[in-house]
Amino acid sequence: MIRAAIIGASGYSGEELVRLLLGHPKVALVAVTSRQKAGLALSRVFPRFAGLAAARGIRFLQSEPGGVLAALGADRKRAVVFLALPHGVAAEWAVPLVEAGVRVIDLSADFRLRSAVAYKEFYGHEHPAPALLEKAVYGLPELRGAEVRRARLVASPGCYPTSILVPLVPLLRAGLLKPDGLVIASLSGVSGAGRKVEETGLFCECHESMRAYGVPKHRHLSEIEQELTLAARRKVVVQFTPHLIPVNRGILTSIVAVPAKPVAKTAALIEASWARAYARSPFIRRLGADALPDTKNVVGTNFVEIACRVDPRTGRALIFSAEDNLTKGAAGQAVQSMNLMFGLPETEGLL
Amino acid sequence: MIRAAIIGASGYSGEELVRLLLGHPKVALVAVTSRQKAGLALSRVFPRFAGLAAARGIRFLQSEPGGVLAALGADRKRAVVFLALPHGVAAEWAVPLVEAGVRVIDLSADFRLRSAVAYKEFYGHEHPAPALLEKAVYGLPELRGAEVRRARLVASPGCYPTSILVPLVPLLRAGLLKPDGLVIASLSGVSGAGRKVEETGLFCECHESMRAYGVPKHRHLSEIEQELTLAARRKVVVQFTPHLIPVNRGILTSIVAVPAKPVAKTAALIEASWARAYARSPFIRRLGADALPDTKNVVGTNFVEIACRVDPRTGRALIFSAEDNLTKGAAGQAVQSMNLMFGLPETEGLL
Amino acid sequence: MIRAAIIGASGYSGEELVRLLLGHPKVALVAVTSRQKAGLALSRVFPRFAGLAAARGIRFLQSEPGGVLAALGADRKRAVVFLALPHGVAAEWAVPLVEAGVRVIDLSADFRLRSAVAYKEFYGHEHPAPALLEKAVYGLPELRGAEVRRARLVASPGCYPTSILVPLVPLLRAGLLKPDGLVIASLSGVSGAGRKVEETGLFCECHESMRAYGVPKHRHLSEIEQELTLAARRKVVVQFTPHLIPVNRGILTSIVAVPAKPVAKTAALIEASWARAYARSPFIRRLGADALPDTKNVVGTNFVEIACRVDPRTGRALIFSAEDNLTKGAAGQAVQSMNLMFGLPETEGLL
């Protein structure tokens, strides 16, 4: 059994990690921490886990590395820590844990950017642990599976980036789309904003409301453009507009792109490219001509639905994806990376 | 008092028309029709209107022009008929009503296109009354107020077109945006699909769901492009992606456009253009730099919120709007046109 | 014109008061206060009011009686102050305002109970202004219209009490129901909890959730039982269970009662009693045998829907009501009382 700890387990991503790890057949969840909930039983904070055998006896610990390492036990090779913390704080945690030899999967943004300069530009403070940046692997298993397998420190991608990179990266790698002029509209459920207690997150402020936010420079742009640039092998700058929608969970992304190949062949080329890239990716659901992605078909799962259409009137490609922001967009993806890091089947505990 | 009738009053747009006309101080609602509800009291079909004095005694009539004309009475100059019918059927109704001398406001698509050829392309059948096309005025009061005042037949714009034309037309007229490359993402509440009894409209199929639909060639494209082409004085083809969102009412539209003037000046030029164009438009709410449009601030009203941002990283303009699809996007706009046609203040019964 | 002020206008009831007063043809809203929003324009805090002529120039004032009285002007007979404040604070405001001779309508619980002892039992602190208790009128216009007309200080009833008292009081007065054994289940939308920024009010904590709360001794019980006791002319104790439901607005109440008259005649007797009691009450919508109350038919209005059924299997009467908790349950009812206090038609500004 892998022994696992979650640091910062009281938020929505942390709670989803708890759910997945309690149900994972090869994992023992041995520690969860939270500054606010320290001392409370897991089943008190999250009544939905009461009655699960794996949850019995688990209490929130103080957030402190020594106690967590003690709980993980002596066999560091079978230990993993998930960091579900705000950026900045996560990096501080990562240092002693990586040194101690446990594997670390960070759900924050702290190790997603290769450049400490870009980090400062988008996150507004110096990177707390720049020396670790080159050790970190951007953990999108569908695109970096081999690296994830060998990683000691995984930077698990953000929810918006996952919904954008999964459909686009193979197409840019294959030169099917022009890297200029990408226009992306994403719609996110409210859990994407986390469990922050702010007026804008109140039920009556969100229900029966639709709004764009975070334009023109959302923080996730930095990792989106970093990865698209790597895929296209030239600088990519995208137009990205996130919207807040009154559902609990889910991201729907709509992308408009200019084909690099003859328009009439573009749909077939895209489908073929995806088929090749994701032939062995159990969580990628290609919808073909049957349907367009719908978040209700992926909520609670680690799947991403993708589909494309070509508009003969404009000559553009329309690319769509849907995912659960807390599962494939956060906790599920982190568990998927864990499976690879420990040599387990990629889908273990996720289907 | 204006005497008014609503043909096809049992759908969502028809119901919203009933609400507005019952509360309008200068209108007597004298007839509502519905094939399905004929014979039933208005307050039985719509319990929310029970107890309103103006609703007392109103029953649904059979949908038949003779009875409606009789109910409107002899003074045809003070009579108006709203058509809240499917396309095709509306045009058939319009012919005898226009001939009879009553004013007609059509909420369907039948008289929105100037070209019967384009109509056939997008709606799949011959136009039922092509001779009336040139008499009809595309009734967006903010953009065609003078024509609406003189009109006998108003084609009231669709919900998506209104949310797109209000922010864009002044900017294209003023040459502030390039007419090529417009990318539009619109999000609509479920009432936009009407009261059709279909599985896709069931609560559990929509709640906790987000999805794109109607790509790549939504019917509303025809009127959107017709009006944008007139504004730009050259052919405009847009990329338009509608999405279905689990709210009852509201449309949020996000537009990406390429500025035609220096980027650094674009935001100020756009604000100035809107300020000029809408200086006397009581329902246009310019948000400036304070906030982005949010449907919850316009639901139940005839307002449109608009705002722009310029993205210095991409050099593009981002344009947003929010409206209630049933009010400004349908019934409210129709009443606004009626006010103009009868020489009333534009806001009468709408504030 | 009546000159009106709202103290504590930044909550949901306060916002609804603003909406109603801005649209009221006989009222000039001259002051709104809020500790948190002092200095901000009304249209900045509530973008939905931007563009309304009546809202122009209104800024939130500091919450301080002197400034409010100054804004109301010299003619105290044409001035009214609405208190949309927490209990305890409201009573402190009422004292100088009543002394100054302006009419006061308090939406808090401070003047609803006739007994300062009961107040302390349910609200946990001494009543701040017991001398005013006997001056206050419990402002349910349908039941106390004559007193409200003469009142200088109206205690506007709570949302749950209104939904319970409107159907029950006439029946208890008429002796149609036994006063013992009343079992009441009420369902409330989330706005009933106010704009408090707490974790339990976050969108994701409420959406897709149903739960009872506040049992067995909700604070509103005190005024419910006080008024039912007066109606029955003997002590009434009820079983009351409130539930939180993921809608923005609305209360649905289901009551089980034991008929005091022969069961076979009870339905007709109840309908006749309501017909008599509410013959001149424009906001009471009796549904008879046609339908059961549905909050969607009253949301945004000042109406209360009521209906009864008799269960021949159990011999009990089932009584239902629906209202908007922010309108008839708070702000609308307060405006209705204001209309009576100033000799206006009861429905002015409310239909």
Added chain:
Amino acid sequence: MIRAAIIGASGYSGEELVRLLLGHPKVALVAVTSRQKAGLALSRVFPRFAGLAAARGIRFLQSEPGGVLAALGADRKRAVVFLALPHGVAAEWAVPLVEAGVRVIDLSADFRLRSAVAYKEFYGHEHPAPALLEKAVYGLPELRGAEVRRARLVASPGCYPTSILVPLVPLLRAGLLKPDGLVIASLSGVSGAGRKVEETGLFCECHESMRAYGVPKHRHLSEIEQELTLAARRKVVVQFTPHLIPVNRGILTSIVAVPAKPVAKTAALIEASWARAYARSPFIRRLGADALPDTKNVVGTNFVEIACRVDPRTGRALIFSAEDNLTKGAAGQAVQSMNLMFGLPETEGLL
């Protein structure tokens, strides 16, 4: 492996059965039928199952017993058929299947009542297979586990009855509550009405709506009272009011009862009774004094949350439960019975 078929798999209960059986480690789902969807791939009708290995190759069959028996194969002892059909139709299917020797679990009401007379009273037609009534076991595993283990035909309880019987039956058996005067209010998500395509089920008719329905004589009353009567060993008649609430899934039930023992001891007696009755019931979550049931903590699971409070003012016991109407209230409970019938751990495939 158990070979399983689902008859009528295109409704919400059927879909939930598909979800559970596809994930069940000891079951091979070999046939699903639907008159409307016959011929279509399972993953086409339910895109959310696309990509699951267990779903590959499954197509909807015509609803016809011969084909289903053929698909189940020769070993009838390892075969089970779930009937997710309307009442009346289910009984007709049960006859040949039971004769053929396969185990049958019926999710309809057809075998829940012991009396064909009561069936006709509540369902309006003669029972189609009265001879099978005495073979059927009312499959509430927590209360009839031993019988379920031996059963060949299980009548799986309805959603409302489960939420009522789980908390009440042990208390009536133990004589802690008076069997008279039970008042029950239940709140159900919209999926409880099934996937019927009717106007009342449309998104805009349900969202922002709360309403009671089905009073005073809901069909589920028949099985509720049958089972409560058995528990109390005397005739029990209850007051039951169901309400429709805009959530997808979940039932919340609030019960008011008169204690049969001293009020001051009732809470402790109830807790002790539940502790005894459910000591070995893995899906019963007793909340004690910590919290009240909340549907969001049980949605998607087979758990039932229960809690009680005693109201010292009225002397009554308040009893609450929450469950997922499609899981514990339908498909999950059926799978739980299947586990018992085949000697598997009760929680197999359900945790």
